[in-house]
Amino acid sequence: MSRIIVFGGHGRIALLLAPLLVANGDEVTAVIRNPEHVSDVEKGGATALVADVESMDTAALADVIRGHDAIVWSAGAGGGDQTRTYAVDRDAAIRTMDAAPSAGVSRYVMVSWLGSTADHGVREGDSFFAYADAKWAADEHLRGTGLEGTILGPGALTDDDSTGRIELDPKGRGAVSRADVAVVIAAALHAPQTIGRTIRFGNGTPETSEPIGTALTR
Template sequence: MARILIFGGHGKVALLLEPLLTARGHTVTAVVRNPGHEADVAATGAQPLVADIEAFDLEQLTNLVSGNDVVVWSAGAGGGDPRRTYAVDRDAAIRSIEAAVAAGVERYVMVSWIGSRADHGVAADSSFFPYAEAKWAADRHLTGSGLDWTILAPGSLTLEPPTGRIELDPEGSGAVSRADVAAVIAATIADDSTIGRTIRFGGGAEPIGHAIAG
């Protein structure tokens, strides 16, 4: 069983992921910024850890990730403030990647978005532009890090119940439930054939384990 550290531990996806991982016997630590969220995390079976990753420097983040086997990045600024978007979705994410390298934590799973690529096509005057730029910068950094990385790039997220099924490289928005995204993350951690791959997906008809298998 693995020791897994989740950044963004109180996010909607993370709160669905944590019980999946603890049920498999993993030791899960979930990083949260707000102490008021500790109880919600603890209820999933994960261990909450209060830390402000936006403020943490590389040394602090290295100490934080040290001793784990897997890092999962599921954090985000939540949009609305370009400065914070770059600070969290780009800069803090990149520092967490460098921290994993420094700490010798080889496995890193990044939760990104389906359009993350150099030519993402988001107009510079769009309110979504900072997010698109930030996510691509972090993803690009991860692919050159030397870590055993996987980038998971789901389409638009819904609150629908889990289906256990997805579609790779879907047309359109690729709408997919957060519960299925959580299941994809859990399946990715268990499947080393996902290492070194960017997996773009949405809701679909193929069982998750079969869909992501390399």
């Protein structure tokens, strides 16, 4: 059993993730900003923690993280507001990484996106640029820490059912269901073979995909 704290606990992926972790015997703390979402996350077996990570400093985040065994960053500003995108997707994420060592937590799983590379190809002025830039900065910061980090880069998200299969390093948009992203996160948390890796994936096709457990551990 592990104690896992999930930032962005009311996100659509996180709501799918919590029941998987609980079924595995893990204890889940879901960090949410809106107190009206408490019942939603607790239906999935998580314990809700209302906190505004955008405004919390590193010391306050360390207090929240302390007592857990692993961190999942699945929070995001949702795009649209460039200032808030940087504040959440980059700055708040980085503060949780900086807070983790003093909280005694070394395992960190970042939910990023397929196109998060230095040359992500999104031009300044594009409404998506702030997100791409912020995620790349957060990913790079994680790589530079001493944390046991895993960066997950799913492609375009869909609401399809879980297939239990993924294709690594897919071409194009790499469409993948949120349900399968949740399965990947849950599996990666307990797979030491994923530490230090950036794993980019989509659902692929029956011919190009493989079982999630196989893809993460080979």
